[in-house]
Amino acid sequence: GNSVTQMEGPVTLSEEAFLTINCTYTATGYPSLFWYVQYPGEGLQLLLKATKADDKGSNKGFEATYRKETTSFHLEKGSVQVSDSAVYFCALSDKTNFGNEKLTFGTGTRLTIIP
Amino acid sequence: NAGVTQTPKFRVLKTGQSMTLLCAQDMNHEYMYWYRQDPGMGLRLIHYSVGEGTTAKGEVPDGYNVSRLKKQNFLLGLESAAPSQTSVYFCASTTPGLAESSYEQYFGPGTRLTVT
Numbered sequence: 001g002n003s004v005t006q007m008e009g010p011v012t013l014s015e016e017a018f019l020t021i022n023c024t025y026t027a028t029g030y031p032s033l034f035w036y037v038q039y040p041g042e043g044l045q046l047l048l049k050a051t052k053a054d055d056k057g058s059n060k061g062f063e064a065t066y067r068k069e070t071t072s073f074h075l076e077k078g079s080v081q082v083s084d085s086a087v088y089f090c091a092l093s094d095k096t097n098f099g100n101e102k103l104t105f106g107t108g109t110r111l112t113i114i115p
Numbered sequence: 116n117a118g119v120t121q122t123p124k125f126r127v128l129k130t131g132q133s134m135t136l137l138c139a140q141d142m143n144h145e146y147m148y149w150y151r152q153d154p155g156m157g158l159r160l161i162h163y164s165v166g167e168g169t170t171a172k173g174e175v176p177d178g179y180n181v182s183r184l185k186k187q188n189f190l191l192g193l194e195s196a197a198p199s200q201t202s203v204y205f206c207a208s209t210t211p212g213l214a215e216s217s218y219e220q221y222f223g224p225g226t227r228l229t230v231t
Contacts, residue, residue, distance in 0.1 A: 043222030105157040
């Protein structure tokens with residue numbers, strides 16, 4: 001079945017550092033890929049997405065490119081802020097027998113930014 | 116517009132007790148999902164629903180039942196709670212009305228359940 005492998009955390013960085021969180025996937029077909037973010041005490045929110053190979057998703061200074069050849073969707077940000085401290089989840093979409101989409105998530109990476 | 120809400124926020128149960136978690140959404144979404152979140156395991160799908168009266172099993176359905184009697188509500192039941200069901204439970208919703216290629220699930224704030 002489909003699966004998502006995500007960089008183990010936790011990750012601790014200083015403010016303004018460069019961030020990379022690795023994500024690779026195994027899937028049949030061509031799933032859409034997502035990064036969700038979970039701030040402390042909250043539910044998950046969509047951060048960015050890419051729906052086909054070579055697409056780049058971007059939001060709030062974060063970027064990720066759908067790389068079919070390496071089955072990867074690494075999350076990057078050039079200069080992190082304290083407010084970026086959260087747990088980040090990589091996910092892919094999959095169709096059920098009913099035709100709706102369901103998400104398969106990675107294990108999450110906790111990011112802490114130190115001032 | 117409240118989005119997705121979950122009741123209760125916290126609960127402690129003794130082994131063998133039963134309870135129901137309520138998820139409500141006011142976005143007229145067709146699809147609803149229940150996940151559990153455990154340390155080191157990410158989110159795992161328990162059950163989902165594609166419409167009123169229709170439910171299906173996800174990845175980890177054992178020990179749980181669900182019902183979707185009204186479009187806006189999705190209930191998750193634990194008939195006989197076990198310590199292994201200690202977790203944070205999230206509900207999510209979406210709809211096929213959104214662009215097919217921009218699938219996004221909207222999550223509730225979660226319910227933290229402890230079974231002793």
